[in-house]
Amino acid sequence: MTSQRTHRVPVVLVTGFLGAGKTTLLNHLLTNSRGVRIGVVVNDFGSVNVDALSVAGQVDSMLSLENGCLCCAVDASGLDRMLGRLTDPSAGLDLIVVEASGLAEPRSMVRLVLASSDPHVEYGGLIELVDAAEFPAPRVRHPELDEHLRMADLVVLNKTDRAGDDVLPLVRELADGAPVVATTHGRVDPELLFDRIRDPDTGPRQLSFDDLRAECGAGQDHHDHPHAAYDSLTVTTGALHPRRLATFLQGRPAGLYRMKGTVYFGVPNHWQKYELHTVGGYVRLRRTRWDPGEQRCTRLVLIGAGIDAEALRTALESCAEPDPAGLAEQDMVPILRYLES
Ligand SMILES: Nc1nc2c(ncn2[C@@H]2O[C@H](COP(=O)(O)OP(=O)(O)OP(=O)(O)O)[C@@H](O)[C@H]2O)c(=O)[nH]1
Structure with missing residues (x-):
């Protein structure tokens, strides 16, 4: 060698x-x-x-x-x-x-x-x-x-x-x-x-x-690439109400193919960090730990084709809950069905 x-x-x-x-x-x-x-x-x-x-x-x-x-x-x-x-x-x-x-x-x-x-x-x-x-x-x-x-x-x-x-x-x-x-x-x-x-x-x-051979050669035309038709948005907010998020997920538009990121619920006994993944029809939530000093907040990336990004942002932001500590544990039930075992 x-x-x-x-x-x-x-x-x-x-x-x-x-x-x-x-x-x-x-x-x-x-x-x-x-x-x-x-x-x-x-x-x-x-x-x-x-x-x-x-x-x-x-x-x-x-x-x-x-x-x-x-x-x-x-x-x-x-x-x-x-x-x-x-x-x-x-x-x-x-x-x-x-x-x-x-x-x-x-x-x-x-x-x-x-x-x-x-x-x-x-x-x-x-x-x-x-x-x-x-x-x-x-x-x-x-x-x-x-x-x-x-x-x-x-x-x-x-x-x-x-x-x-x-x-x-x-x-x-x-x-x-x-x-x-x-x-x-x-x-x-x-x-x-x-x-x-x-x-x-x-x-x-x-x-x-x-x-x-350059499909996107000299002219760097990317219209044939999958991403040409896709939009993404990032939504950052505080705690989400679990029931409202569950309703959002059930009614999400078909074009919204992918969501991923961190969700904070802040409901009593559910202070952990939750990772959310949706892929097509699949929804999974994973419970994990916050890093020391990490800000308790929700941060989600949404990617889709033919989506109305601003409407989605508004819909997701309206799932926010200003007083999650006042919610009851059973409010988590609709969202916990997505929890990874
Ligand atoms: N049921 C099941 N879920 C899986 C499997 N592999 C990955 N996942 C889940 O699929 C979701 C997406 O997985 P990722 O690894 O984030 O996919 P990715 O290709 O990196 O996603 P992008 O970077 O957004 O394109 C996560 O919830 C994973 O836990 C599998 O073999 N079976």
Whole structure:
């Protein structure tokens, strides 16, 4: 192995539609890293990088980008600067994982990494996550998702606990020869990625010129990208009334595909921090702890197509409760049915 080789750090891209489980997979890799030192670049679509908050604390080095898609970068220099900081030998990292936003265009992401002028950067492959339960609906709206599967070096069919048996054969067919691994909660064998560090010959397949031909080339026209039709908004407020939030969730418009973030209820015996995730028809609430000194508040990112952002903001803000300590514990009942066991 030459000394130059030892200084090249594989950069693996993790892509997949909104809510497919990218952060979950990333956290799985980080907690099962088996001594492999991993740097992370997290890119979120909203103005608050919820994904960055979810992985913080577990990672050897993390850089976060928010409010826009990395794939929209006009040139590679922004990503290059970030990758340069992580691949520098002084950072001592073995692998960089870039978690794309759920609306990123994988081809553009690959091009950005391949175009890197940083001699330490080595393209490490594309992992495309598929939400086995929600896959059919976004696929109708975004036929390009089929193509994303064809480009991948590894397809992870996630959330198989929520899906029927018919999805795996379909995804295998669409993946066109790329390996497909069926999982729950992003629990892929980390060796699938780490092997590539130890044995570069098992690295990503070479993408052809056609694969990479600039769909958003010289003119950088992003109208074909999934995110062109999507809006996001961030709502920050105090405590939410659990019943009002439950009603909001039940009546949320179909276009509101994704919600994520932190909810504060402040109801007696429910002072904890709650993480809320909605993906299509799926709603989950997870009880967790506030960090020391963390402000007790609600902060949610909402992402959808054809949504009336201001109406949603008003509707969610009107779930606020100025005196949550005055509520009774049974007010939590309608919302607790979404609580993860
Ligand atoms: N039932 C089930 N839920 C899962 C599984 N994997 C992830 N989830 C849940 O799906 C929700 C979304 O997961 P994330 O990992 O945040 O998805 P993401 O792809 O990072 O989301 P975006 O960055 O917004 O695109 C969370 O509530 C996860 O706990 C799974 O295999 N089964």
